[in-house]
């Protein structure tokens with residue numbers, strides 16, 4: 631699969647979520663793609679933050695990419711964000727619930743400061 635942001639190849643990475651959610655990581659920008667990410671899914675993968683091996687500074691360079699196509703259904707993904715009180719921004723496909731996080735964001739959004747707000751943005 632191609633990275634929806636930088637178009638490099640992504641590799642599937644295995645997790646201990648029992649195969650419920652497929653996670654792919656871009657070999658170039660190290661963004662993380664989740665083939666579905668709902669509130670319930672988040673609890674299945676929250677212990678996998680070590681998968682987020684990328685450099686948050688590199689990830690931040692992709693924050694302004696506005697038109698990101700869902701690799702699964704080819705429609706433009708919604709950009710969800712909260713700028714106050716915490717800074718969160720990521721892509722979510724409204725039709726298949728696949729989600730893309732830039733390098734460093736998965737780790738950041740699951741910390742104590744961001745988690746509640748991040749989860750609230752995810753579909754049920």
Ligand SMILES: [Zn+2]
Pocket residue numbers: 633634635636637638656657658659660661
């Ligand atoms: Zn990429």
Ligand SMILES: [Zn+2]
Pocket residue numbers: 700701702703704705723724725726727728
């Ligand atoms: Zn989609």
